[in-house]
Amino acid sequence: MAEGGGSDSLLFLTDEQLKKGIEAMFFAYRGFTADPDRILENYAYGRAHHRAIHFINRSPETTVNNLLSILGVTKQSLNRVLRRLIDDGLVESRVGKRDKRERHLVLTAKGAALEAELSEAQRSRMRAAFRAVGPDAVTGFRQVLEAMMDVDMRHHFSLLKDSE
Amino acid sequence: MAEGGGSDSLLFLTDEQLKKGIEAMFFAYRGFTADPDRILENYAYGRAHHRAIHFINRSPETTVNNLLSILGVTKQSLNRVLRRLIDDGLVESRVGKRDKRERHLVLTAKGAALEAELSEAQRSRMRAAFRAVGPDAVTGFRQVLEAMMDVDMRHHFSLLKDSE
DNA sequence: TTGGAAAGTCAACAAGGCTGACATAAAATC
DNA sequence: GATTTTATGTCAGCCTTGTTGACTTTCCAA
Known part of the structure; x- marks a missing residue:
């Protein structure tokens, strides 16, 4: 256990503790995505659709470019996902009023319903965890x-x- | 802000707080994987290789089946990744002594070196975060x-x- | 000795990343 | 007014990593 830290108050920075933190992130993230993943299967959507829906719900009227910078993917990749959400009537793409090059994205009622379903599943797990600790x-x-x-x-x- | 919780001590369970937790997980996981991802690019490996290397290092002599249950993927998917790691000389697959059907997986020196590089990058970020808070x-x-x-x-x- | 578990492999497919190239409209700039 | 830049969309093709299904080999254990 000699970690070179010296002080006892730094024991939480040992490599073993850091590794525990790393594995905790790995396993917890699996749990974190498990419930939405199950729901998405019913609609034949993937995690990418969930992410788009989530952030459009968080910031209605957001532009494509803004979404790209949040999600950190290429426009081609996002476009594929967005295309389907728009075609399926979950997302509406509005031409910008001041700048007509921009598209402002909003959830339709149908999109908001799926968002609520996904979000509630995820919040439910988070709520249980928060409450427990x-x-x-x-x-x-x-x-x-x-x-x-x-x-x-x-x-x-x-x-x-x-x-x- | 009326959340129906009643008591002030439950304000951390509001939907807004839960959503903050959800987004924190999303953004933090991105940071969590960013450094290893950059390193893996140099070797033309992906996150799947990292995961395999990580858990073989954690439990040397682990069997393929055990690894499968930890990683939660199909054997075909894991096999593709493992195949390359073995061919590239990062992982050694030892036929079980008691049960010769089993393969026990261990990192070679080369595999351990990559593991150390990846792990150090990840621990470094975790260490900084831990120290900061x-x-x-x-x-x-x-x-x-x-x-x-x-x-x-x-x-x-x-x-x-x-x-x- | 035979059933079933452990492992490996082939094939085919899908999601969702990526790059590169190109098109269009509109804003911004010169 | 002409040119350049920006925002977006789209086509084509590639890669990784997940999936299912089918099949084989090995070999432990009842």
Whole structure:
């Protein structure tokens, strides 16, 4: 266990503890996506569709370019997904009023319904986990995750309505 | 903000807080995989190879079946990845001594070297995050993640050497 | 000795990433 | 007003990594 840290207060930074954190992320992310994945199967959609729906719901009227920077994929890849959501009537693409080159994306009622179904499944698991461990642990959870993000993603993250 | 919770102590369970948790997971996981992904590109490997290498390193002499249950993919999918790692000399597949049908997987020196490179990148980011937020937050982080896992994954998780 | 488990492999397919090239409309700039 | 830049869409083709199904070989254990 000699980790070279010296102080006992740094034992949480040992390689073993860090590895535990890494595996915790891996296994927890699996759980995190498991419920939505099951629901998406019924509609023959994938995780990519879920992500698009999620962020369009979070920021209605968002542009394609903004969505691209949040999702970090190419426009070709996003377009394939978006195309289907629009064709299936889950997403509406509105030509920009000030700048007509832009497309503003909003969920239709049908899209909002699927979003609600997916979101509720995910929130339900998160709620159970939060409830099981209490508010202080939740604070720590959020602090570590935010510290683990890339800087530009941290920017997108803190833009949620409920800014702390 | 009326959430029906009643007590102020349950404000951390509002839908807004849960959504923040969901997005935190999404963005943090991206950061979590970003560094290894960059390294893997140099070797033309993908995340699937990383996962295999990681868990073989964690449990040397593990069997293919055990690895399958940890990774949650089909044997055909794992076989493709494993095949390449073996052909490239990163993984050695040893015929079981007691049961000769089983293959026991171990990293070669070359495989261990790549594992170390990937692991160090990932630990480095985790270390920075842990250090930035302190031990109490780390405890909360681990508690929430563990509570979010599926039960069978929680089993695999607590099997790490450094069991708490 | 035979049933079934463990493992490997072939084939075919799909989702969802990627690059590159090209088209169009509209805004911005010169 | 002409040109350039920006935002978006789309075609084609490639890769990784997941899937299902079918089949074989090996070999433990009842």
